[in-house]
Amino acid sequence: MCGLRIDKPELRRITMSLLEQSIHNYFGLMQAQDLHTVSSLFHVHEIKKGVFFLKSGKSCDKLSFIQNGLLRIYTLQDGKEVTQWISSPGYFVTDLSSLMFDTPARWNIQALSDCSLYTISKADYKNIGKLVPGWHELEKLFIAKCFTILEDRIHSHLSMSAEERYAYFFERNKELFNQVPLQYIASMLGMTPETFSRIRKKHIS
Amino acid sequence: MCGLRIDKPELRRITMSLLEQSIHNYFGLMQAQDLHTVSSLFHVHEIKKGVFFLKSGKSCDKLSFIQNGLLRIYTLQDGKEVTQWISSPGYFVTDLSSLMFDTPARWNIQALSDCSLYTISKADYKNIGKLVPGWHELEKLFIAKCFTILEDRIHSHLSMSAEERYAYFFERNKELFNQVPLQYIASMLGMTPETFSRIRKKHIS
DNA sequence: CTGATTTCTTGATTTAAATCAAGAGCGCCC
DNA sequence: GGGCGCTCTTGATTTAAATCAAGAAATCAG
Numbered sequence: 001m002c003g004l005r006i007d008k009p010e011l012r013r014i015t016m017s018l019l020e021q022s023i024h025n026y027f028g029l030m031q032a033q034d035l036h037t038v039s040s041l042f043h044v045h046e047i048k049k050g051v052f053f054l055k056s057g058k059s060c061d062k063l064s065f066i067q068n069g070l071l072r073i074y075t076l077q078d079g080k081e082v083t084q085w086i087s088s089p090g091y092f093v094t095d096l097s098s099l100m101f102d103t104p105a106r107w108n109i110q111a112l113s114d115c116s117l118y119t120i121s122k123a124d125y126k127n128i129g130k131l132v133p134g135w136h137e138l139e140k141l142f143i144a145k146c147f148t149i150l151e152d153r154i155h156s157h158l159s160m161s162a163e164e165r166y167a168y169f170f171e172r173n174k175e176l177f178n179q180v181p182l183q184y185i186a187s188m189l190g191m192t193p194e195t196f197s198r199i200r201k202k203h204i205s
Numbered sequence: 206m207c208g209l210r211i212d213k214p215e216l217r218r219i220t221m222s223l224l225e226q227s228i229h230n231y232f233g234l235m236q237a238q239d240l241h242t243v244s245s246l247f248h249v250h251e252i253k254k255g256v257f258f259l260k261s262g263k264s265c266d267k268l269s270f271i272q273n274g275l276l277r278i279y280t281l282q283d284g285k286e287v288t289q290w291i292s293s294p295g296y297f298v299t300d301l302s303s304l305m306f307d308t309p310a311r312w313n314i315q316a317l318s319d320c321s322l323y324t325i326s327k328a329d330y331k332n333i334g335k336l337v338p339g340w341h342e343l344e345k346l347f348i349a350k351c352f353t354i355l356e357d358r359i360h361s362h363l364s365m366s367a368e369e370r371y372a373y374f375f376e377r378n379k380e381l382f383n384q385v386p387l388q389y390i391a392s393m394l395g396m397t398p399e400t401f402s403r404i405r406k407k408h409i410s
Numbered sequence: 411c412t413g414a415t416t417t418c419t420t421g422a423t424t425t426a427a428a429t430c431a432a433g434a435g436c437g438c439c440c
Numbered sequence: 441g442g443g444c445g446c447t448c449t450t451g452a453t454t455t456a457a458a459t460c461a462a463g464a465a466a467t468c469a470g
Contacts, residue, residue: 075360082364084356097353100346106356129342137334140345141305143352148302150355151289151311155280157362158395159287162427181447190363195427197449367457386417400457402419 022065022090034132041128042118053093053109060098060105061122066091069115070176072184073107083187086112086180093117096143099125112180162191166199227270227295239337246333247323258298258314265303265310266327271296274320275381277389278312288392291317291385298322301348304330317385367396371404 020039024030030038042065047053053071054060066089073093074083084107087093095105099122129135156165169189170177176185186196225244229235235243247270252258258276259265271294278298279288289312292298300310304327334340361370374394375382381390391401 075364077364080364082360084360084363096349096356100349106353136341136345140341140348143345143348144301144305147348147352147355148311150352150359151301154355154358154362155287155289157359158289158392159280159282159285183447187363192428193448194429194450198427201449388417397458398418399420399459403457406419 030132030134030138034135037131038128038135039118041124042120045117045119047111047115047117049111049113051111053111053115054095054098054105054107056106056108057104059102060095062119063092063094063099063122063125064117064119066093067116067118069117070112070180071109071115072112072180073109074184074187075107081187083184085188086176086184088176088179112184157190162189162195163199163202165189165191166196167203170203235337235339235343239340242336243333243340244323246329247325250322250324252316252320252322254316254318254320256316258316258320259300259303259310259312261311261313262309264307265300267324268297268299268304268327268330269322269324271298272321272323274322275317275385276314276320277317277385278314279389279392280312286392288389290393291381291389293381293384317389362395367394367400368404368407370394370396371401372408375408 020035023035023038045064047069053064056075066087068089071087071093072083073085073087074081076082087109093109095107095109097103098105129139156168160168166189169185182196182200183193186193189196191199225240229240250269252274258269261280271292273294276292276298277288278290278292279286281287292314298314300312300314302308303310334344361373365373371394374390387401387405388398391398394401396404
């Protein structure tokens with residue numbers, strides 16, 4: 001959903017409670033029982049490579065946490081695909097405006113590989129606030145954090161060249177580069193595959 | 206703080222309750238007494254043209270609603286100013302990450318004209334949630350809305366030319382074009398003043 | 411009102427990045 | 441294992457936008 005993700009691979013090994021750990025990590029202090037209440041609303045949900053998690057124009061009726069796999073968020077603009085973001089393990093994935101405001105989804109979200117998700121329905125999601133005191137505040141802080149990450153991303157387009165954006169993103173997301181078609185990363189950084197390839201060559205040698 | 210603003214000039218004439226109207230407008234349904242509780246925490250705050258509302262690196266200890274005037278949010282990057290946003294009447298202005306997470310401010314915020322603000326201190330702001338039931342939920346929705354606006358802005362950098370960004374922004378913010386130095390708008394749209402000037406010429410004639 | 415900044419425009423030139431075009435590498439499936 | 445469809449690379453060329461350089465307009469201060 002945005003550029004915020006747990007960055008503690010060691011947590012990912014504790015399969016049992018990855019979701020709980022993540023909620024803890026993202027949303028901060030919460031009573032153990034509340035943590036359990038929240039995570040129990042999520043259900044294991046597997047999707048195969050190529051399957052659409054969401055199609056633009058539809059209503060997004062779920063929020064998912066990625067345990068494994070990669071999903072691409074993109075639009076079709078004048079026949080061209082524009083990749084907005086690639087979500088990887090540790091991210092939440094949804095169309096926030098559609099989930100929250102019941103507007104038609106703006107994004108296509110498609111699995112780039114077989115994915116293992118924890119998914120909560122829109123109805124259950126909208127109910128968390130009633131079950132867990134303080135939930136809205138935690139979620140507010142989470143979304144605010146996502147907001148500031150997007151601010152930075154905008155700033156990168158105002159102040160950096162394609163090469164600088166490449167270097168900045170590569171430094172923070174090395175692992176993505178050998179897991180997804182590079183053209184998608186190129187698009188996400190606002191450049192063509194050709195430009196991406198040339199910059200990449202420079203940075204390898 | 207982002208691209209979300211009331212767009213009902215008729216409301217601005219009702220001076221008495223502009224702030225309340227705006228809170229109502231932004232944050233949705235609220236009991237009249239809660240609305241009053243919130244708005245009473247804001248205090249009139251005038252700043253002169255050129256004065257800094259915030260300097261980057263400092264802590265942002267307030268949140269303001271703009272009744273009148275314009276403020277520019279920018280950074281200094283390698284000796285160059287990069288304008289992130291221009292806030293106008295109807296907007297809230299703050300450094301969200303500094304306000305919420307007590308990090309050093311990332312932005313400089315400077316008055317482009319004499320400004321008339323309603324300001325709430327960080328302490329009072331952080332207390333609203335205790336005074337007004339449901340506040341965090343409303344604020345969450347507000348920030349989520351801001352988030353989706355930034356998503357769109359990023360998308361515009363991935364999919365549009367400088368000229369398209371100009372046209373898109375102009376359509377929605379005509380009034381800004383004769384109120385602020387155009388170089389700031391140029392920077393905000395990610396182009397040089399020269400490019401901006403040439404595009405503008407085309408669109409005028 | 412006037413001189414001094416600041417802001418904007420315009421033209422010439424350069425540069426970064428896009429586009430066009432072709433080929434290479436590689437996984438995949440029958 | 442050979443052919444087919446992606447994906448990536450590389451080179452040649454074009455183009456959008458940046459940079460450089462002056463002037464013109466507008467704004468501001470005294």
